[in-house]
Amino acid sequence: MLNYALRRLLVAVPTLFVIITLAFFLIRIAPGGPFDLIPDLDPAAAENLRKAYDLDKPLLEQYGNYLWRLANGDLGPSLAYRDRNVAELIAEGFPVSAQLGLTAMVLGLFGGMLCGIVAALRKNSAVDFTVMAIAMAGVGIPTFVTAPLLTLFFGLYLGWLPLSGWNNGQFAHIILPVVALALPTLAGITRITRGSMLESLGADYVRTARAKGLPEWKVISRHVLRPACMPVVSYLGPAIAGAMTGSVVIETIFGLPGIGRAFVEGALNRDYSLILGIVIVYATLIILLNLLADIIYGYLDPRVRPR
Amino acid sequence: MTAPGRSLWQDAMARFRRHRAAMASVWIMGAITALAIVVPEFWPNSLDEVNWDYLESPPTADNYLWFGTDVNGRDMFSRTFYGARISLTIGVLTTLVALVIGVAYGAIAGYRGGTPGDLMMRVVDVLYSLPALFFVIILVTVFGNSFLLIFLCIGAVEWLTLARIVRGQTLSIKEKEYVESAMAAGLLTPTILLKYIIPNVIGPVIVYVTLLIPINIIVESYLSFLGLGVQEPYTSWGRLISQGADEIGTAPWLLIIPAAFLVITLFCFNFIGDGLRDALDPKDRTR
Numbered sequence: 152m153l154n155y156a157l158r159r160l161l162v163a164v165p166t167l168f169v170i171i172t173l174a175f176f177l178i179r180i181a182p183g184g185p186f187d188l189i190p191d192l193d194p195a196a197a198e199n200l201r202k203a204y205d206l207d208k209p210l211l212e213q214y215g216n217y218l219w220r221l222a223n224g225d226l227g228p229s230l231a232y233r234d235r236n237v238a239e240l241i242a243e244g245f246p247v248s249a250q251l252g253l254t255a256m257v258l259g260l261f262g263g264m265l266c267g268i269v270a271a272l273r274k275n276s277a278v279d280f281t282v283m284a285i286a287m288a289g290v291g292i293p294t295f296v297t298a299p300l301l302t303l304f305f306g307l308y309l310g311w312l313p314l315s316g317w318n319n320g321q322f323a324h325i326i327l328p329v330v331a332l333a334l335p336t337l338a339g340i341t342r343i344t345r346g347s348m349l350e351s352l353g354a355d356y357v358r359t360a361r362a363k364g365l366p367e368w369k370v371i372s373r374h375v376l377r378p379a380c381m382p383v384v385s386y387l388g389p390a391i392a393g394a395m396t397g398s399v400v401i402e403t404i405f406g407l408p409g410i411g412r413a414f415v416e417g418a419l420n421r422d423y424s425l426i427l428g429i430v431i432v433y434a435t436l437i438i439l440l441n442l443l444a445d446i447i448y449g450y451l452d453p454r455v456r457p458r
Numbered sequence: 459m460t461a462p463g464r465s466l467w468q469d470a471m472a473r474f475r476r477h478r479a480a481m482a483s484v485w486i487m488g489a490i491t492a493l494a495i496v497v498p499e500f501w502p503n504s505l506d507e508v509n510w511d512y513l514e515s516p517p518t519a520d521n522y523l524w525f526g527t528d529v530n531g532r533d534m535f536s537r538t539f540y541g542a543r544i545s546l547t548i549g550v551l552t553t554l555v556a557l558v559i560g561v562a563y564g565a566i567a568g569y570r571g572g573t574p575g576d577l578m579m580r581v582v583d584v585l586y587s588l589p590a591l592f593f594v595i596i597l598v599t600v601f602g603n604s605f606l607l608i609f610l611c612i613g614a615v616e617w618l619t620l621a622r623i624v625r626g627q628t629l630s631i632k633e634k635e636y637v638e639s640a641m642a643a644g645l646l647t648p649t650i651l652l653k654y655i656i657p658n659v660i661g662p663v664i665v666y667v668t669l670l671i672p673i674n675i676i677v678e679s680y681l682s683f684l685g686l687g688v689q690e691p692y693t694s695w696g697r698l699i700s701q702g703a704d705e706i707g708t709a710p711w712l713l714i715i716p717a718a719f720l721v722i723t724l725f726c727f728n729f730i731g732d733g734l735r736d737a738l739d740p741k742d743r744t745r
Contacts, residue, residue, distance in 0.1 A: 166584050177596050291724050293676045295683045295696070296717045299703035303710055396591040396680075403684060404703060414592075415684050418599040426599065430592050437589055 156446055163438045170434045171427075175217060178423045179210055217427075226431075231422040241410055241428055248409035252398055254329045259336030259390065264383065266337070267344025268376070274349065282341060289338025294397040298331035298404045315406045328405045332397050336390045343386050347379040354378075381452055387444040392437050473737040480733020483726035490723060494542035503533035505540045506691035514709050526711050528701065537693055538716055544694040545720070548609050549675035553667055555613025556674075560620025561663065565651050567621065568628025579625060582618050590615045594677060598686045608687060612677050616670060623666055627659040661738040668731040672724045679720060695720045 192200075201207045208216070220227060226237035270282040289297075305327060306314040312327050351357060352375055360374045361367075399411035406412075410429050417425035464472075475481060498505060509515075509523065509531040517526040517534075525534035567578035597611035631637060632655065640650050679696025681687035683703075688694045695716045702713030 169584055173593070174596060177593070177600055180600065291728060292721050293680065293724075295680060295703075296699060296721060299699070299706055299713050300717065302703075303706045303713065307707055392589060395589065399591075400680065400683065414595070415686075418595050418684075418686060421599060426596060430589070430596070433589050433592060 155449065156442065159442050159445065163442065166438060167431075167434060171218070171221070171431060172214075174427050174430045175214055176210075178427060179213070221431075226428040227424040229422055229425050231417070231420040231425065237424050237428040240413055240425060241432055244408055244410035244413045245432070247407055248398055248402065248411055251325070251328055251332065251401065251407065251409060252394055254325065255332035255394060255398075256336065256391065258329060259333040259340060259394070260383075260387070262333065263337040263340025264344050264380075266341040268348060268371075270341065270345045271348035271352065272371070279345075283345070286338040286341040289334045290342065294331055294335065295400045295404070297334055298328075298401055301327055301331050302404075315404070328401050328407060331404075332394060332401045335397065336394060339386060339390060340383055343382050344379060347382045348375060351375050351378045377451065381448065384444055384448045384451060387447075388441045391440045391444075395433055395437065470737040474733050477733035477736055479729040483729040483733075486722065487726045487730070490542055490719065491546060493539050494546055497536060497539035498543060501533070501536045501539075503536050505536045505693065506532060508532060514705070516709070516711055525715050526709070528712055529705060529709070534698075534712065534715060537698060538695075538719060541693045541695045541698050541716060542719060542723075544605075544688055544692065545675050545678060545696070546723075548605075548612070548678040548694070549671045552609040552612040552616065552674040552678070553670045555610060556617040556620055556670060557663070557667060559613070560617035561624050561656060561659070563617065564621035564624025564626075565628050565655055565659070568625035569632055569647070569651055569655060571629070571632075575625075579622075582621055586618050591677065591680070594681065595684075595686060598681060605688070608678065608681065612674055616674060616677070620663065620666060620670070623662050624659050627662060628655055631655055631658050665731055665735045665738060668727055668734055672727040675720070675723065675727075 198207075206213070217227065224238075226241070228236045229240055232240065266282050266286070270279045273279050302314055305312045313324050357370060357374050360370045365374075395411075398409065399414055401407070402409040402411035403415055410432065414426060414429045416422070417429065503509065503523070509527055511531075512518070512520070512523055512527045513531040514529050515523060515527045515531075517524055523533055523535065525538055527533055528537065563578065563582075567575045569575075570578075594611050594615050597614070598608060601607045601611070637650065637654050640654050645653075675695075678687055678694060679699065682694045682696030683700040685700070688697055698716035699713060699720065702709070702711075702716060705712050
């Protein structure tokens with residue numbers, strides 16, 4: 152198992168390298184520069200700025216320098232925020248994004264499995280139809296539509312929850328963003344869990360388990376649920392990537408000071424080094440979390456375990 | 459030999475017509491498309507005309523302001539269908555870009571096979587693990603948000619699944635006798651690909667394309683929502699939703715109307731995709 156994980160990590164390194172290279176060169180062939188947005192900038196001053204940020208050097212040299220500094224853990228200076236560097240900006244936003252993302256993933260995963268299990272056990276009942284209708288809406292409707300609608304309903308009409316802001320992750324402030332972010336994952340996992348539950352409920356080994364007189368909860372928890380988890384785990388990879396892109400929207404809508412919002416602001420300000428840094432963070436996370444999902448999968452299903 | 463009866467395509471059409479949700483979706487999408495073409499041209503209020511007497515007015519029968527007006531007094535009816543025009547156009551064009559790249563790449567990788575084919579698919583695997591939307595954002599930031607570039611960027615990122623589907627199909631088709639006979643007849647590889655391989659992978663490709671259009675509409679809306687897509691005075695559903703989201707306290711219709719159209723469109727395309735899958739994929743005909 153450890154061997155497998157290490158081998159997957161080795162494959163992840165070139166992937167990450169491709170990402171960094173692609174992102175670096177894509178950003179540098181941009182027609183405009185990061186200082187275009189400063190009004191009435193003197194050409195000589197602009198030249199000095201470019202020099203100060205290494206932007207006057209040949210592209211390959213810049214690339215080499217960037218990789219070298221990256222290897223030393225330095226993500227470079229931010230081009231828009233003169234007083235802070237990229238690593239500091241990311242370190243500021245990361246805890247917010249992580250708290251938001253983690254809570255949403257936990258809610259999506261466990262909430263979705265619970266809904267799926269209930270729907271499957273009460274197949275074709277009113278509960279089943281309601282859950283599946285909501286799940287279908289959740290899968291189909293993008294976050295940037297559900298989030299404002301949730302705010303409109305729970306924030307404005309009912310007045311139960313604050314409309315925006317982070318407030319150091321206070322519970323009331325975190326509910327709406329987390330729910331909006333978790334919704335697509337929750338809906339997807341509900342559908343998958345229900346489908347695979349129904350499949351394994353009809354399997355022969357479940358009939359055997361019942362025939363030997365196991366109590367129903369044991370049949371469900373031990374014999375039905377475990378194989379039904381497999382498709383859920385393989386769905387986690389795409390779900391994580393989806394949650395990260397969703398978190399960019401959520402942070403923008405609710406005005407949360409996370410790295411998703413920093414990414415959008417960086418894109419609007421052409422803050423090259425900040426965008427690059429955040430893409431690297433996101434990509435690393437996606438790769439690591441996918442690896443984790445694969446390891447869990449191997450743990451659950453002995454057949455895919457290598458050798 | 460001429461056999462009487464229906465062709466495969468006629469069979470598929472008949473099956474598709476029996477799929478009620480898909481047929482209803484076709485009609486709804488037809489109506490929205492027609493309105494998207496007609497309204498911006500002929501509606502009495504144009505999309506950037508300011509109605510001073512109706513600033514942020516709720517939907518009303520006066521002055522043809524059926525969907526109300528936005529903060530600047532611009533007619534939402536006109537803007538919603540102009541947004542429909544942009545969103546649908548981008549959805550279709552980006553899908554075409556993805557279709558061309560994906561089909562060509564997948565067919566070549568599958569037909570060539572061996573190490574070069576595997577290498578081509580390894581590239582797809584690596585690209586697959588990249589956070590695609592972030593690359594679209596970078597591309598849009600880099601090349602500016604002109605209409606043409608937005609759809610090129612989205613299309614350039616969304617072709618991966620198509621390449622996989624086409625490659626899988628090609629791998630099995632190239633073993634068929636008619637391809638072998640084409641090779642034996644000494645036809646050139648591009649001819650074999652265009653005439654014998656690609657026409658036969660079209661079924662699953664059509665199904666995936668109808669599912670890719672709503673995905674691309676979402677991507678465009680996502681970019682416009684973040685302010686990285688279409689710029690004023692032009693608009694798209696994503697942009698309208700984003701502006702509506704800023705005004706939910708005072709003017710909820712600005713959010714709800716474009717959001718409703720977007721969601722209806724997404725569901726329609728998904729139903730059409732379901733219908734096409736049932737019609738075109740004879741293996742999985744459960745209904």
